[in-house]
Amino acid sequence: MSGDTLLEVDDLRVTFPTRTGLVQAVRGVSFSLGRERLGIVGESGSGKSQTGRAIMGLTPPQAEVSAKKLAFDGIDLLSISPRERRALRGNRIAMILQDPKYSLDPVMTIGRQIVETLRTHEKVSKAEARERALAMLQAVQIRDPARVFDLYPHEVSGGMGQRAMIAMMLVTGPELMIADEPTSALDVTVQLDVLKILDKLVAERGMGLIFISHDLRLVSSFCDRVVVMYAGKVVEQIKASELRDAQHPYTRGLLNCMPRIGFERHPLPVLDRKPEWAA
Amino acid sequence: MTAFITVEGLEVVFDRFRALKGVSLEVREGESYGLVGESGSGKSTLLRAITGLAPVSAGTITVNGKTLGKTRDKAFYREVQMVFQDPYGSLHPRQTVDRLLQEPLAIHGIADGEKRIERALDEVGLGKGFRFRYAHQLSGGQRQRVAIARALILEPSILLLDEPTSALDASVQAEVLNLLEEVRRRRKLTFLMVSHDLAIITHMCERLMVMQNGEAVETLTASQLIGQRVSEDYTRNLLRASEGFVRA
Amino acid sequence: MSAETIQSRRAWLLSDRPASRLQARLGRAYVAWRRFSANRLALVGMLIIIALLVVAAFADVLAPYSPTVGDLKNARLLPPGAAHWFGTDDLGRDIYSRIVYGARWTLYVVILVAIIAAPIGLLVGTIAGYAGGWTDTILMRITDIFLAFPKLVLALAFVAALGPGIENAVLAIAITSWPPYARIARAETLTVRNSDYIKAVQLMGASPFRIVLRHIMPLCISSLIIRVTLDMAGIILTAAGLGFLGLGAQPPLPEWGAMIASGRRFILDQWWVAAAPGAAILIVSLGFNLLGDGLRDALDPRSGDQ
Incomplete structure (x- = not known):
């Protein structure tokens, strides 16, 4: 799966100023990504989302991002101008967020949003853009693309909205996709449909995918490799297929503490957090 | 054992939208009963209808032999309490834990407040150090423990749980589920628990009802579900989905 | 330390x-x-208000002359100087002393209006917002009726009916200034009334009265305090306006608005008679506005819990 390196992250740090001093949300995260599916798993406050945002260049302006290396396809993301960064974003790197309700523009039809996205990054005629938008909606398995094209985000269900979001993000043909909890707001059955679509598109287009989630089991069933984060640091990197043999007690604890159908455990094992994990 | 909570032909209508379409169920005393379904299945509405937060347009609800009318009296709330889904929204932002726990005691004119507050905090594993904190000084799991303490302080016999752990991290979820099991055992409570997660329901409940679009799909025991002895396709779908992603 | x-x-x-x-x-x-x-400016505002309080409290000590009895023979319309810092008015009264005593009346008006209007607005707004339905409709239509008239015109009508005088002016201003508070309180109530923490209290068996009083009102109070503070300047100006029109404070009370009114006649030749109370009104209004802005930043519930 992992051919050439698409993204290289070395010692990434994100620091937020607060009233009580500086807080490091991400404290020296390193990993590299090829054309594969990489999962970043962690609980709230582990810095997983801030890692994704830092790569995407969406860190809040008051925070500071530093890294020994943060390179996408050989381009040093920290030294290029904001303008060049913007050109990359949405074109070669795309991001899907948790809730389509908040990430789609409520006063613009879905179709127009996809067309606009395409036309900001590529010089295409209106007719061709529309053509490609419709094809993209078809690709995310929306049954009646022409109808959905003219709908507003509030007129579609959560699952449909998330598919539209994926369509919008994929229409420019990005090479790297960052998905931050893309299915957490969806019902379980819909969740799997959306994941299936994402999986197929990523495989077909040979994209790199970073899948950020709190759900270790879901991530491990979807991704090739898993990075487990705790308190802003990577505690373990492991192949998804070898997750059962995870070494770090945090990873093992996370896997264990979820109730599973057919495995009666009363009480459930709980995580015994060790201060040295965060050290 | 006799039925402790009986719901018969319950209908709830919000502005012409039928959220519940004639649902019936029976919960026995001391039992833990689960309601599973996806969003819009009406599972939370059912809980809210029992507490009087959702308008009942048809059907009857009987709790401990008493059939409920349009309004609930104070005695009802000493019997039935509820824990909400979102621990960030269910605690008053301007009140300390102490104030939050005092309120139910004040409403019901209970005298031994001090003792009860300390015991409730101990019982949910928080202890005295948390008594004078505001909600924003607590983590999600701690907030949910406070919410549980608040529900327990009136010493109810029935606890309604509306997705009590879905907003929490997995490790915190385990702690809260363990806590709920423990208080149930100690206080011999009856649980009616709502969740979208089959694994949680089978872990916590002896019997369950699968719901979809405001209707009951089927009623199962936890062991039937574990043994995959289900009769409806919808339930089977849910079961499959709970296994995680499977690459075709 | x-x-x-x-x-x-x-x-x-x-x-x-x-x-x-x-x-x-x-x-x-x-x-x-x-x-x-x-917020530096907020501190400036607070200092101004504290200064106003101090001046009002120690008016007897701070004022060198009587505010009401002047020296008609020797001291009419004197320009500002060493003996009379802000000059004297047409009745030979020391303007500085009048302004110092006037601070009392200004505070009197502002505090009384706030004490009367804010609770009325809070009560009407929270009850309307929490009860909803008919109660809401009726209370809000009444509020709308009050809001439909320009404030000063309505206050004028009330004073005309009640008779001139500073107490009636206070009453008239209070009656005209509660509707915006009711609107704010209602809007705030609507945002919290469906929250889980209010539902949780309902499930404790709390009466609606208790919920409004103990759980909803505390959440509305900070927005209300902010708004009242920002309105203080307006209240002072309305009181001054009524005083100016002869419907507020009656002579010889040293109320700032009335002082401007009496100075109007010789504003071109003896400008200080009107300018000094005008400046006082300006500074105090500014103080309340700055304070209100600062409070908004400090108390605004939307700016997070901390």
């Missing part, structure tokens, strides 16, 4: 685990104060 004790006191106030009700409350107040005091 050594730096160390200050440090430990601060730590005590900012503690994440307060050990008593008092500490929790003080800690909260301290956080709000820190946010407030970070």
Whole structure:
């Protein structure tokens, strides 16, 4: 799966100023990504989302991002101008967020949003853009693309909205996709449909995918490799297929503490957090 | 054992939208009963209808032999309490834990407040150090423990749980589920628990009802579900989905 | 106090685990104060208001002359000078002394209006917002009727009906200034009334009255305090306006608005008679506005819990 390196992250740090001093949300995260599916798993406050945002260049302006290396396809993301960064974003790197309700523009039809996205990054005629938008909606398995094209985000269900979001993000043909909890707001059955679509598109287009989630089991069933984060640091990197043999007690604890159908455990094992994990 | 909570032909209508379409169920005393379904299945509405937060347009609800009318009296709330889904929204932002726990005691004119507050905090594993904190000084799991303490302080016999752990991290979820099991055992409570997660329901409940679009799909025991002895396709779908992603 | 004790006191106030009700409350107040005091202009506003309070309290000491009895023979319309800092008016009264005593009347008006109008608005707004339905419709239509008239015109009508005088002016201003508070309180109530924490109290068996009084009102109060403070300037100006029209304070009361009115006649030749009370009104209004802005930053519930 992992051919050439698409993204290289070395010692990434994100620091937020607060009233009580500086807080490091991400404290020296390193990993590299090829054309594969990489999962970043962690609980709230582990810095997983801030890692994704830092790569995407969406860190809040008051925070500071530093890294020994943060390179996408050989381009040093920290030294290029904001303008060049913007050109990359949405074109070669795309991001899907948790809730389509908040990430789609409520006063613009879905179709127009996809067309606009395409036309900001590529010089295409209106007719061709529309053509490609419709094809993209078809690709995310929306049954009646022409109808959905003219709908507003509030007129579609959560699952449909998330598919539209994926369509919008994929229409420019990005090479790297960052998905931050893309299915957490969806019902379980819909969740799997959306994941299936994402999986197929990523495989077909040979994209790199970073899948950020709190759900270790879901991530491990979807991704090739898993990075487990705790308190802003990577505690373990492991192949998804070898997750059962995870070494770090945090990873093992996370896997264990979820109730599973057919495995009666009363009480459930709980995580015994060790201060040295965060050290 | 006799039925402790009986719901018969319950209908709830919000502005012409039928959220519940004639649902019936029976919960026995001391039992833990689960309601599973996806969003819009009406599972939370059912809980809210029992507490009087959702308008009942048809059907009857009987709790401990008493059939409920349009309004609930104070005695009802000493019997039935509820824990909400979102621990960030269910605690008053301007009140300390102490104030939050005092309120139910004040409403019901209970005298031994001090003792009860300390015991409730101990019982949910928080202890005295948390008594004078505001909600924003607590983590999600701690907030949910406070919410549980608040529900327990009136010493109810029935606890309604509306997705009590879905907003929490997995490790915190385990702690809260363990806590709920423990208080149930100690206080011999009856649980009616709502969740979208089959694994949680089978872990916590002896019997369950699968719901979809405001209707009951089927009623199962936890062991039937574990043994995959289900009769409806919808339930089977849910079961499959709970296994995680499977690459075709 | 050594730096160390200050440090430990601060730590005590900012503690994440307060050990008593008092500490929790003080800690909260301290956080709000820190946010407030970070705003320089707000501090200026607060200083102005404190100065107003001090002047009003110690008017007897601060004023060198009587505010009501002047020296008609020797001291009519004197320009500002060493004997009379702000000059004298047409009846030979020392303007500085009148302004100092006037601070009392200004405070009197502002505080009374706030005490009458804010609770009415709070009560009407929270009840309308929480009860909804018919109660809401009726209460809000009444509010709309009051809002439909220009404030000063309505106040004029009330004073005309009640008879001129500073008490009636206060009453008239109060009657005309509660509707915006009711609107704010209602809007605030609507945003919290469906929240889980209010539902949780309902499920405790609390009466609607208790919920409104103990759980909803405390959430509305900070927006209301902010709004009232910002309105203070308006109240002062309305009172001055009524005074100017002869419907507020009656001579010889040293009310600032009335002072401007009497100075109007010789504004071109003896400008100081009107200018001094005008400046006083300007400064105090500015003070309240700055204070209100600062409070908005410090108390606004939307700016997070901390």
